[in-house]
Amino acid sequence: xxxxxxxxxxxxxxxxxxxxxxxxxxxxxxxxxxxxxxxxxxxxxxxxxxxxxxxxxxxxxxxxxxxxxxxxxxxxxxxxxxxxxxxxxxxxxxxxxxxxxxxxxxxxxxxxxxxxxxxxxxxxxxxxxxxxxxxxxxxxxxxxxxxxxxxxxxxxxxxxxxxxxxxxxxxxxxxxxxxxxxxxxxxxxxxxxxxxxxxxxxxxxxxxxxx
Numbered sequence: 401x402x403x404x405x406x407x408x409x410x411x412x413x414x415x416x417x418x419x420x421x422x423x424x425x426x427x428x429x430x431x432x433x434x435x436x437x438x439x440x441x442x443x444x445x446x447x448x449x450x451x452x453x454x455x456x457x458x459x460x461x462x463x464x465x466x467x468x469x470x471x472x473x474x475x476x477x478x479x480x481x482x483x484x485x486x487x488x489x490x491x492x493x494x495x496x497x498x499x500x501x502x503x504x505x506x507x508x509x510x511x512x513x514x515x516x517x518x519x520x521x522x523x524x525x526x527x528x529x530x531x532x533x534x535x536x537x538x539x540x541x542x543x544x545x546x547x548x549x550x551x552x553x554x555x556x557x558x559x560x561x562x563x564x565x566x567x568x569x570x571x572x573x574x575x576x577x578x579x580x581x582x583x584x585x586x587x588x589x590x591x592x593x594x595x596x597x598x599x600x601x602x603x604x605x606x607x608x609x610x611x
Contacts, residue, residue: 402471403445403446404442404445404446404447404448404469404471405442405443405444405445405446405447407467407471408442408443408457408461408468409443409444411461411463412425412428412443412461415461415462425439425440425443428460431456431460432453432456432457432460433453433456434453448469449468449469451465451600451601452600452601454468454469455510455601458510459509459510465510479507479508479509479510479609480507480508480510480517480518480519480536480538480603481494481499481504481506481507481518481519482504482506482507482508482518482519482520482521482536482608483495483502483504483518483519483520484520484521485520485521485522485523485524485525486520486521486522486523486525486528486531486537486561486562486563487523487524487525487560487561487562488562489520489552489554489562490518490520490539490552490554490562490595492554492594494518495516495518495541495595498516499516504611505610505611506521506608506609506610506611507519507608507609507611508536508538508603508607508608508609509607509608509609510603510607516540516541516542517538517539517540517600518538518539518541519536519537519538519539519603520536520537520539520552520562520563521534521535521536521537521608522534522535522536522537525561525563527560527561527563527578527579527580528561528563528579528580529580530579530580531563531579531602532605534605534608535602535603535604535605536602536603536605536607536608537550537552537563537599537602538599538600538601538602538603539551539552539597539598539599539600540597540598540600541595541597543597543598543600544598545566545596545597545598546566546598547566547567547568547569548565548566548567549565549566549598549599550563550564550565550566550579550598550599551563551564551565551566551576551596551597551598551599552595552596552597552598552599553566553574553576553593553595553596553597554593554594554595554596555588555592555593555594556592556594557588557592559576559586559588561578563579563599564576564577564578564579564586565577565578565579566596567585569590572589572590572591573587573588573589573590574587574588574589574590574593574596575587576588
């Protein structure tokens, strides 16, 4: 049975046959932000790369994140759809239908397949000074939110920016902080929360492509 490293190495070697210098172990490792030894370890073992590293490997190897993690998939991808801003929130119709029947004009240029990741562009959002204008906050609706981490949260009330820090959940209440000011706390009853998805990645504006 193949190890995860087997298909990663085979794909890199396949690309190396086309461009020896660009797809050497050292060159690929440098572009994805790990050491030569780190990439060698991945290629020779069954280690699971962290999600952000899986994204970078997928982009370098021109394969989907699903393929990097499981070896399944033909490598075709459309990228991560941008379905709103951090002020307007996500397109609820897109979320409810998993993108079916919706038109999206911008994507984050990262290969993804069979996944519901979505992006929100940081646009005129003064409450998110630690993010840059034009960057894309990427959320995963299939993961559980983690206390202390950034989340995309939509409530029945207008709470401004949809990107908050999940401070805690207890007694059927959700405690949310502003990413820039932990003293600006918002408390909502669970039945006031429409959605709450963890932020898993932030993409630079240069990664945006227009369809």
